[in-house]
Amino acid sequence: MSQRPDHILIVDDDPEIRAMVGEYLTRQGLKASGAADGREMRRVLASERIDLVVLDLMLPGEDGLSLCRELRAPGRPALPVLVLSARSDEADRILGLELGADDYLTKPFAARELLARVNSVLRRTRMMPPILAAEAPQPHLRFGNWTLDTVGRHLVDAAGTVVSLSGAEYRLLRVLLQQPQRILSREQLLQLTQGRDADVFDRSIDLLVSRVRQRLGDGPRDARYIKTVRNEGYVFCMAVEGMPSTASRDEAPS
The missing domain is CATH 3.40.50.2300 (Response regulator)
Structure with a gap:
């Protein structure tokens, strides 16, 4: 067929x-x-x-x-x-x-x-980023005041309000939630979310991080969820419930 x-x-x-x-x-x-x-x-x-x-x-x-x-x-x-x-x-x-x-x-x-x-x-x-493809799907990932619905691909706040995400926003947030407390470079994030390498002028990840921060009500200076690490990249600094074990996350490529 x-x-x-x-x-x-x-x-x-x-x-x-x-x-x-x-x-x-x-x-x-x-x-x-x-x-x-x-x-x-x-x-x-x-x-x-x-x-x-x-x-x-x-x-x-x-x-x-x-x-x-x-x-x-x-x-x-x-x-x-x-x-x-x-x-x-x-x-x-x-x-x-x-x-x-x-x-x-x-x-x-x-x-x-x-x-x-x-x-x-x-x-x-x-495309499911390689780092996510091997894990069993988790229907809900919880962090702070938010829940990511991985079936509907949207966020839900503490009051039950649904916040929509574009495909790119969803993939970026999934990658960050999959590796909390770990610094990911812009090159890694671009490869994991879009399957391509960055060039020296590519700032699409910075724009995407800014959009996800807006969805979360996060700010770049007093960030609660996504922090900028100068000259290195970004790190998701909140504990995440619903992810696979820490051991499986540690096997991810650096």
């Missing part, structure tokens, strides 16, 4: 972009559907199994940031989101990532680059 092709939903009010991207992705072995606005996006999501949403920020009516926030609302299934924008402002990129987007691409873009980003996001979403 052949494997079902990944189904990509392109949400963009420009019919030429929807057609161009859809045709290109289809030629590359993917399935593509289009939506011109939030209403059409919801209709497709309700009737089709979608694997990733390519979401334009500049939409009529509800903009892409509002729709991204909706897709990341508590209780919704985790769905990768690749944001498109004609604006290259750093603030827009950070805002999109903070709202839970898994990647960000500015217009105009090459179809081949979009395909590479789509495949990368899908691969990262499905």
Whole structure:
């Protein structure tokens, strides 16, 4: 039985972009559907199994940031989101990532680059970091005032409020919880969460740590959960309940 092709939903009010991207992705072995606005996006999501949403920020009516926030609302299934924008402002990129987007691409873009980003996001979403793959899944990990639900892939605070996480945020927090009290370098975190090496200008882990700290209500100076170790990396400094034994954690690569 052949494997079902990944189904990509392109949400963009420009019919030429929807057609161009859809045709290109289809030629590359993917399935593509289009939506011109939030209403059409919801209709497709309700009737089709979608694997990733390519979401334009500049939409009529509800903009892409509002729709991204909706897709990341508590209780919704985790769905990768690749944001498109004609604006290259750093603030827009950070805002999109903070709202839970898994990647960000500015217009105009090459179809081949979009395909590479789509495949990368899908691969990262499905990739279990090597350090986590060998352990039995633990449904709930507790630390401080928080519980990480590893089935729903979200946080729950002491009052029972659900806090959504993007795929990247979830993977980073899982890696940190798996090795509490242990300093992990930026290179290690990037390799364990995204399966790639860092270059000298890569600050994506710092941005990701900042986003997770915001979810936890943590600050960089008076951090309760994730502390920065100067010139070394980051360390999760809170005890974690629900993880495998300390002995199995000590076998992790340094």
